[in-house]
Amino acid sequence: MKDNQLVIWGCGGMGREVNHLCELLGYEVVGFLDERLDMRGQIVDDIPVLGDLPDIMHLRDQLKVVCAGVGSPQLKKRLVQKTRDYGFSLAETIVHPAVQLSRKIHLGIGSILCAGTILTINVHIGHFVIVNSGVTLAHDVKICDYATISPGVHISGNVTVEEGAFIGTGSALREKITIGPWSMIGGGAFVKDDVPGGVLYAGVPAVFKKKLI
Template identity: 30%
Template sequence: MSRIVIVGAGGFGREIFAWLRSSPKFLEREKIDSIVYIDDRDHVSGLPAPCIGTIEEYVPSGNDKLICAIGSPEARQQVVEKIEARSGVFVQFLHDLALVGINVVADAGLVVCPNVVISSDIRIGRHVHINSNCTIGHDVVISDFATLSSSCNLTGAVEVGESAFLGTAVTVIPGKTIGAGALVGAGSVVLRDVPPGVTSFGNPSKSYGLRNV
């Protein structure tokens, strides 16, 4: 049997615990018998599962399967690279209520929350987070460490660059590109390409200078 190690015990980490508990097919398939946290903050309390130590001190064991629950793309990448350098193994977690179509290729560390629809002919990179109720249209490409907050709608042939962050309920019309490291604010409707590294928001979405990371 194996245990899930949730990396990060903040709000998203607590959500991940709930989504795991409501995904019995995933738990059975991965042969999971326990769930724990690691987190670098002092005195983490009120968690639904034990916190066994810090990220800095964590040493992977052979039966550990990791899920990174750190929302910031940049912070997530830093932590993942530290743990992977110690031979930690990150799994893909797709909630039992996610719907995945044909010819979908995804790399390690993908997190897909409940009621997500991923259609066909889609490429998803490493450690991408897709939150609840998102819709991913055909021929979409989502690059490493990107984050889609809840209820985003990516229509056909959209490209999302590495470490881009889309806020809640962002809609991107067909064929548009969200550049690497860009931040698109909640509720935005993207009608034109968003350049790399900028902050963009509104309906229609407009760019307002470089993102502060």
């Protein structure tokens, strides 16, 4: 297997941003994967859309798969499982050179850290997490598997974002709170209290809007 050959799940906005990051870091992006039949054979940002995993079985032992090319936590989780089921190797975590990391950071596999993000001391990033551009993660923050943190989010110290939570653009989270699994925080929110699992909270201050599960 060549260490630098990748395919990326999703040829939408997130996948294209991940492609840009991979190119910057010197990876060879062989193509995008996309389950939508009408996307197969298209060229997106000069990269071919190869189709679904069964279409590239002949490449299985040559490349690794990036699953964090889609922003939806639920879809990310399903694509990770599918990629494993088909026997493909998963890509390591990819970190933009303009990310500031302290010396005490835990990084899982398959995550993406985008430009301008700052992680201070003792930050834990799980597997298949997206931390988009210009995010700040303060001391002792824990971002669990499959979570997606949108651009410009500020997360205060000792906050835990549980599995599969989605934090909308430009929102801010007060210290020492927990965002429950598979919950969503609307863009521009200020979250001051714990959020239970499987709900949408939004606004300033953020309040319950609806159940998602």
